[in-house]
Amino acid sequence: MTVENERTADARVTDVHAHLLLPSIQAAVEARVPELVAEAAALELKRNGAESAAVSGPMVGARIPKLTSVTERLAAMDQQGVEVQWVSASPNHFYPWAPEGLAVWAANEANRLVAEHVAEAPDRLVGLGLVPLQHPERIVECLDDAVLGRGLAGVEISSFAGDVELSDERLEPFWARVAELGCVIFLHPFGCSLDERLDRFYLANTVGQPTENAVALSHFIFAGVLDRHPKLKIIAAHGGGYLPFAIGRSDHAWAVRPEAQRCAEAPSTYLKKIWFDTVVHSPTSLRHLIEVAGADRVVLGSDFPFDMGLDDPVAFVQGAGLSAEVAQRILAGNAADLLTGKVQA
Structure with missing residues (x-):
């Protein structure tokens, strides 16, 4: 066994896509700008539709213990066979409509609360x-x-x-600082700009989330962000959405359209420089994702603890018809390498 394979075998099973609810921030934001919160709620209702809103409320409510309690989180992880979770705020805490002062306060407060949460189990939570x-x-x-x-x-x-x-030139200092720090960026959509076209059949999630992933990654790739900052460590939720499954069209556009040639190489090249989680819901989709991105660029994810996530993420990977070595890289080794910096740009 090589040193690399030994390291992968020794790594712990890691779920990089798990959420935390921060009710104190939500309450503070509601108290400070109730009118903006009301406008945001109206937009969310417009995007999701009344029928889905009526289902989502009780669904989230039933999961609040897992979204807030470290004890409940660890118990669920043990049941899933997950040894380490990367914990990120539920996307409803993004507040994309918040004015500057409030947005900065909410982000910094979220950072404090996430740090406090993971500090309760530092050997299990990131x-x-x-x-x-x-x-x-x-x-x-x-x-x-x-x-x-x-x-x-x-x-x-x-x-x-x-x-x-993500193609905005104003983000260049951000990408440069991310690369300098060697930290991870987890790309997770919140809402979809298609709005009421997706307001029934839960299309806001089933179609909206993978659409947003594909659009965001396309901005990121076509703008040449990875050409300028090749050491970035970007993880795309939901397997990168639709993009890995229609990347040939992007390559064709890059070949024939001058306005699509802002990146140095064909777009498919950059899929091997991005990481993707396993929340794709189909063994066939997972195998295709591995084929186009590489076995070293796929990491275990669950979308814990929401109903559109994977209740048994480890079993999903183990049952996808992968070799034992590839499965172990996805379950453990790739995430460990991301944190330790043992990855190739």
């Missing part, structure tokens, strides 16, 4: 903080607060916020 994506001029200081101030492994960002896409 924290990811937040940054105010819609305020690029304040994002680096919040990143530093998360990573340097709170000891978190990185931050979670949405697919877009306000007028800020």
Whole structure:
């Protein structure tokens, strides 16, 4: 057995996609700007539809203990066979509509609360903080607060916020600082810009989330962000959405359209420079993701503890028809390498 294989075999089973609810932040935001919270709630209802809202409320309510209690979290992890969880705030804490001062406060407060949560079980939990994506001029200081101030492994960002896409030139200092710190960026959408077109059949989630992942990653790739910052460690939730499954169209556009040639190489090349979680719900999809991105670029995820996640994420990977070595890399080795920096750019 090689040294690399020994390291992979010794690594612990790690779920990189697990959420934390922060009710104290939500209450404080509601108290400070009730009118903006009401507008955001109306937009969420418009996007999701009344029928889905009526289902989602009780679903989340039933999971609040797992979303807030370390004891409940650890018990669920033990049942799943997960040894380590990377904990990130539930995306409803992104507040993409928040004005600058409130957005910075909420991000820094989230960083504090995430750090406190994972400190209750530091051998089992790893924290990811937040940054105010819609305020690029304040994002680096919040990143530093998360990573340097709170000891978190990185931050979670949405697919877009306000007028800020991941291709926005104003994010260049952020990407440079992320690369300098060697921390992780977890890309997880919140909401979908298609709005009421997805307001029935739970399309806001089933179609909206993978659409947002694909759009955000396309902005990131086509803008050449990875050409300028090749050491970035980006993990895309939900297997990167639709992009890995239609990447040939992106390559074709890059070959024939001059406006699509802002990146140095064909877009499919960059899939091997990004990491993707396993929340794809199909063994066939997981095997395809491994084929296009590489076995070293896929990491275990569950979307814990929501109903659209994987209740038994370890069994999902083990039952996908993968070799034992590939399965072990996905379950444990790749995430361990991300944290220790033992990855290839």
